[in-house]
Amino acid sequence: MTDGWGFRRPDDDDGTAAQHTPPAVAPPASFWWSDALNDPWRDPHSPVALVPPAERAHAPEPEPLAEPDHTRRRTLWTVAGAAVLAGVLAGVLGGAMGVRFSDDRLAARSILGSTAAPPHRAPESLAAVASLLLPSVVTVRVPVDGSVSLGSGFVASADGHIITNDHVVSGSSGVVSVIFDDGTSSPAKVIGSDPESDVAVLQVKRAELHPAMLGDSDAVAVGDAVVAIGSPLALRGTVTAGIVSALDRPIATEADNGATRYYAAIQTDAAVNHGNSGGPLVDAAGQVVGINAVIKSMAGSEESAGNIGLAFAIPINHARRVAEEIISAGRAHRTVIGAEVEESFRGPAGGVRLGQVTATGPAAEAGMRTGDVVTSFAGRPLSEPTDLIALVRKAAPGAVVEVTYKRGSTSHDAAVTLVADAD
Structure with missing residues (x-):
């Protein structure tokens, strides 16, 4: 059954089948209910009564409309609900697994961010050099006229020999002691000193010493990176860095005994202040290349002098020769x-x-x-x-x-x- 025109084959009197051409008239317009199932305004649950107009009573009746399949609708809702439930369960399961496998990561996180892995520092980094030398550096405490004078020094041998400046220990009126990087202290004996070179040698009796490595000051070049370690202004274990600014800078200062100290110094812009005297100047390999001894300042007096980037160290080749003579002979020769x-x-x-x-x-x-x-x-x-x-x-x-x-x-x-x- 269609909404278009139709034709039939009638029986003739003589029994001969004759073909009839459909009348040449325009096909009637389709009724609105011919596509009722796709009608967006249709209410599928309301009763329907279709009555053709009187003038079209002879037209063929449309195909009956089937009632909506309520069983199919319930099936679709069931499938949709099952899909939603499956999604919820999958989310819960995934979250639980994520928490399970990230317990360690969550434990390492802080409230304000994650905790990074410890940095890897190269052996030639400043941090590595400082870590290597700090156990060898000491603070020298010298009693002078009822007070205490502080300087620096470093362990130079496994026998407990400590090198410092002569002007750090000169004028001592009591027992000299040294404080190590771990905070412990030991009494120290003054083995000898040389006022003209400003080098002195102490000795302590102590186990598990960490002697510093001594380098070659003749191999130092202008522009080399250096580190100064000591106790400036009583701040034990202070590390500062700079470069070698000049070599063989002539230095002449007056000693307490009236003698004049002479040495061709290593000049550096590493921050050096009162209390750094006697401490090591170290190269990038962690080797001692000098002993910090003198600073230049614009201050009017030595007591108020501070760092302005002009510090001078006794070359270690000079200081080692003097120290070895002091240890072996009790004095050094010029x-x-x-x-x-x-x-x-x-x-x-x-x-x-x-x-x-x-x-x-x-x-x-x-x-x-x-x-x-x-x-x-x-x-x-x-x-x-x-x-x-x-x-x-x-x-x-x-x-x-x-x-x-x-x-x-x-x-x-x-x-x-x-x-x-x-x-």
Whole structure:
């Protein structure tokens, strides 16, 4: 049954089948109920009574409309409910498994964020260098006239030898003691000191010492990274960092006994203050290359002086030689060239003029005379008397040094073999 036109084949009188053409009229319009199941305004639960118009009574009746399948609707709702329930159960199960396998992670988290793994520090990092040296560094406590003076030092041998500055222990009026990085302390014996080089040696009786590694100060270059460790202003275990600013900086300071200290220092911009004296200056490999000794300041007095990035350390090669002589012989010998210098001389082209030249001394044996002007020592130009003295003190007795000097307008080169003083 369709909504279009139809045709039939009637029986003829003579029994011959004749084909009839459908009338050439337009097909009647479809009724609105012909697609009732897809009607969006239809209420499937309301009774339906369809009565064709009188003028279309002869039209074929439409196909009966089936009532909605209530069983199918209930099945769809059941499937949908089961799907929702399955989703809820899956979410609960997944959450439980997530909590189960992340217990350790949740335990490590804090309220304000997660806890990162400990950082891995390279052996040459500043933190690694500090960790290596801190057990070797000590605070030196020296009783002086009813009060206590503080300085720094470091363990240099398994026998308990500690190197510090002479000016740290000079003037002691009682028992010197040292405080280690772990806070424990031990009494220390002053083995000996050398005021002119500003080096002193102490010794403690203690198990499980951590001697520092001593480097080669002759291998230090300007720009090398360095670390200063000590007790500035009584702040034990302070670590500061900087670079080597200059080498062979001539230093001359007055000792308590009236002598003058001379050394060719390592200059650094690492922060050094009162109390750092005697502590180590360490390179990036964790090796001691110097002993912090002097600072320059714009302050009007030594007591109010503070760090301005100009600190000076005794090269460890110089300090080790002096310390070994103190340990083995009780005193150290100065290195000399066998001539005095004229403090007042200032030549237009620099240089240091020699005063009295010892007849059998190193300078005389190399052909030098009184009045000669030394312009360079070991390849380093000279401009002040302090320059020559500091460089001579730095060298070890027996060292052969190339010297350039002038006699009048003539320049000469000589190889001078330095010696220890006779005193």
